[in-house]
Amino acid sequence: MHPLDQMTPNERMGAMFAGEPFDRLPMMPFVISYAPRVLNQTQRWYRASAENRAECQIAAYEKWGHDTMVIEYSLHGVPHALGSTWTDPENALPAIDEHLLKDVDDVDKIDWDIDAVRKENDPWMKMNIEATERCLDKYGKEVGVSITLPGAFSAASGLLPVDKLLRAKRKKPEQVHKLLKICNEAVKLVCEEFIKVGATPFLCDPVASGTIINESEFREFSLPYTQEVFKFCHDIGGGCGYHICGDTTKLTQAMSESGCDMLSVDDAVDLSYVKGVCGDKLPLIGNVSPNATMMLGNREDIYRNIKENLKQAYDSPCGYIIATGCDIPLPAPIENVDAFMDGVRELAKYPLDPAKWE
Amino acid sequence: MAASKEELIEKLYECVVEMEDEDVVDVCNEYLDAGYNAYDGIMDGLVAGMNKASELYDEEEYFVTDVLLCSDALYAGLEILRPHLDADESMGEAKKVVIGVVEGDTHDIGKNLVKIMLETAGFEMYDLGRDVPLDAFVEKAKEVDADIVAMSTLMTTTMSGMGTVIEKLQEAGIRDRVKVMVGGSPISRKFADEIGAEGYSANAVEAVAVAKELVGLE
Numbered sequence A: 001m002h003p004l005d006q007m008t009p010n011e012r013m014g015a016m017f018a019g020e021p022f023d024r025l026p027m028m029p030f031v032i033s034y035a036p037r038v039l040n041q042t043q044r045w046y047r048a049s050a051e052n053r054a055e056c057q058i059a060a061y062e063k064w065g066h067d068t069m070v071i072e073y074s075l076h077g078v079p080h081a082l083g084s085t086w087t088d089p090e091n092a093l094p095a096i097d098e099h100l101l102k103d104v105d106d107v108d109k110i111d112w113d114i115d116a117v118r119k120e121n122d123p124w125m126k127m128n129i130e131a132t133e134r135c136l137d138k139y140g141k142e143v144g145v146s147i148t149l150p151g152a153f154s155a156a157s158g159l160l161p162v163d164k165l166l167r168a169k170r171k172k173p174e175q176v177h178k179l180l181k182i183c184n185e186a187v188k189l190v191c192e193e194f195i196k197v198g199a200t201p202f203l204c205d206p207v208a209s210g211t212i213i214n215e216s217e218f219r220e221f222s223l224p225y226t227q228e229v230f231k232f233c234h235d236i237g238g239g240c241g242y243h244i245c246g247d248t249t250k251l252t253q254a255m256s257e258s259g260c261d262m263l264s265v266d267d268a269v270d271l272s273y274v275k276g277v278c279g280d281k282l283p284l285i286g287n288v289s290p291n292a293t294m295m296l297g298n299r300e301d302i303y304r305n306i307k308e309n310l311k312q313a314y315d316s317p318c319g320y321i322i323a324t325g326c327d328i329p330l331p332a333p334i335e336n337v338d339a340f341m342d343g344v345r346e347l348a349k350y351p352l353d354p355a356k357w358e
Numbered sequence B: 001m002a003a004s005k006e007e008l009i010e011k012l013y014e015c016v017v018e019m020e021d022e023d024v025v026d027v028c029n030e031y032l033d034a035g036y037n038a039y040d041g042i043m044d045g046l047v048a049g050m051n052k053a054s055e056l057y058d059e060e061e062y063f064v065t066d067v068l069l070c071s072d073a074l075y076a077g078l079e080i081l082r083p084h085l086d087a088d089e090s091m092g093e094a095k096k097v098v099i100g101v102v103e104g105d106t107h108d109i110g111k112n113l114v115k116i117m118l119e120t121a122g123f124e125m126y127d128l129g130r131d132v133p134l135d136a137f138v139e140k141a142k143e144v145d146a147d148i149v150a151m152s153t154l155m156t157t158t159m160s161g162m163g164t165v166i167e168k169l170q171e172a173g174i175r176d177r178v179k180v181m182v183g184g185s186p187i188s189r190k191f192a193d194e195i196g197a198e199g200y201s202a203n204a205v206e207a208v209a210v211a212k213e214l215v216g217l218e
Helices: A009-018 A035-039 A050-064 A077-082 A104-108 A123-139 A152-157 A162-171 A173-196 A215-221 A223-235 A249-256 A271-278 A290-295 A299-313 A334-347 B005-017 B023-033 B038-058 B064-084 B109-120 B134-144 B160-171 B189-195 B204-214
Strands: A027-030 A069-072 A145-150 A200-204 A241-244 A262-265 A284-288 A320-327 B096-101 B124-127 B148-152 B179-183
Touching: A027 A334, A035 A050, A050 A069, A050 A123, A050 A334, A069 A123, A077 A123, A077 A145, A077 A152, A077 A173, A104 A162, A104 A173, A123 A145, A123 A173, A145 A152, A145 A173, A152 A162, A152 A173, A152 A223, A162 A173, A162 B064, A162 B109, A173 A200, A173 A215, A173 A223, A200 A223, A215 A223, A215 A249, A241 A249, A249 A262, A249 A271, A262 A271, A262 A320, A271 A284, A271 A299, A284 A290, A284 A299, A290 A299, A290 A320, A290 A334, A299 A320, A299 A334, B005 B023, B005 B038, B005 B064, B023 B038, B023 B064, B038 B064, B038 B109, B038 B204, B064 B109, B096 B109, B096 B134, B109 B124, B109 B148, B109 B204, B134 B148, B134 B160, B148 B160, B148 B204, B160 B179, B160 B189, B179 B189, B179 B204
Parallel strands: A027 A320, A069 A145, A145 A200, A200 A241, A241 A262, A262 A284, A284 A320, B096 B124, B096 B148, B148 B179
Antiparallel strands: none
């Protein structure tokens, strides 16, 4: 446990969900692909083994004591397991190289094997399961492990280039639904693998963002699939978080109907608005600006951004977890991440004192 | 009775706004068969329709998908009408833009939208695609004597590449001849200023006004 805290993350999160008092607001800055920065390692090294992945997350937790470790199954994990290829850059995130499908009608030509995502069939999955187990073996008693994985719509965009996916959703919606169903079955298996070892899936669906599709399309092509995944997680005894990047303001109500246990929004969204729409239904997570504040700002900017967020959401009825709006950019100075943690410990200590935020 | 020129131009406009990439071909053929002027069909029909689409996008009435489908109709129509332009009816002395997504990033929807909008506005576009090596921006800008280099990225890890391209334009001795504009969701006005890019736009529609201003068209 971090020397400046009075509770472990597990105790704190438990208290928040139970509506009981705790020492400070939980914080979940997205220390995801950023974690190897703590050990001065590259992204490729971080992707190389379960040991490396766990070592980075453990080192980050030991340094900062934030309220979750994160194993990055990656948003491309599902399409990669199903047959798309990805790049292996030294110090950036992998991107899809060759999409499995060239045309949406190819969905009918492939002999789909959803079990390809299972750990016995996919070395990437196996490595991430092992990394999760290592993190939980070491610190599972005090802090949980979240898993980033894609929603069906984002997974589909890793199998079929996104412009084709978007066009097809108008011209051949039934074919798109076929593809989404396949992706969703795979996503459910991924959730199952991680829930079995005691981790919490955190579903991210950037391609279903409000900057790309509108609400009615979201309700047709994304929400039903996501609802199915979250119900599945709950049915097998797991929890689930939900995040969509970018401006999701107009999707807030729909996202809150997904059945997730926690809702995370990016910095393009006003937290007080989200609080008004669904703060009485579920805990909110957000949303210090990853770029303007964490990457390009300084300590003062970070404190200012934390204060703004606190003012907007500290009294959200089901709880509030202070976080960055999305993954911390790799070039962000490590002192800025230090400042984030310091800022939360200073400004969000119980009892909360709004006078400190002026 | 054969449709009048105005009626057909209105139909071309509607085909683009309504994303009819098949009907537009028939209307274009009907328009040519009736002997009407290709340039007017392009400018007052197809391009006007695409401008309407970008207005609707700006008003959040249309989304990315709609704009892509409108542009499919636009390009399908252009393919029919363009070969029938008279030699002196090219779009005038078009300003040239080299555009691409910087190295390390393969997300190109935003870039494609900007390309469509600028093309509609009469710019001559040289699209380098996605994951573009930084030197390629400089080489292409030299080769075509570009007026603007436009770079986009979605990834924070690749943002610094934009600054490197600006340095490389300097080293190549053409920095004073070419304007640089940048965009993409992690990019801000502040970042653009820091790396010394003259233009920044938050979205594809705004990019047109920015580009025009950079080359003194407005």
